[in-house]
Amino acid sequence: TPALEKHLQRLYAEYGFSLLVMGNGTTSKKAAQRVRAVLPETELAVVDEYRTTDAAREEYWRIHPPAGWRRLVPRGMLVPPEPVDDLAALILARRYVLQQ
Template identity: 65%
Template structure:
């Protein structure tokens, strides 16, 4: 596969989105309001011509319909335990400092939403499945 992947973690109030190159490097990741999801995806899809995937959890049916109304194809993927993996990735990218570095990472709660990291995890899983 040589196309990038645009991954979406849909939610009621906010959605995580990320674009990863075919090799797995992160091109962009962000959290957007659910109301602005379609516009954000349309902008990124126009810029990157990606395969669009979306986690099959909360509000995925509605989000998928909004994106497909733009003429884009969306593939639903399993998002089982992606939040846990996203929290771990958050702490890899932002290592704990001070007293937090003494606490096991599994017990730490990130100080910011991790929806964008969930999108990265979804994209990486999808890319890994394509290689096999």
């Protein structure tokens, strides 16, 4: 089983979720098929992921304000020193909740 399927099975065994929220990016249709194949009973909600990376970077700098010389640079020009995928996922979840 590919890594995505194994990871989903492991998370489902640990948390037993009934809803999975995902973005509507380029590979979302293929990913949705894979999710449905391994977790057919789980509801799948696809939300607009437009500019989630930008929003995640903004959230990163809100949580971790730049220090030193970086505080003089406009935040839109700064790149966080670590991936912001977890924050992008949080933004997708927020968008889903706001749609309800």
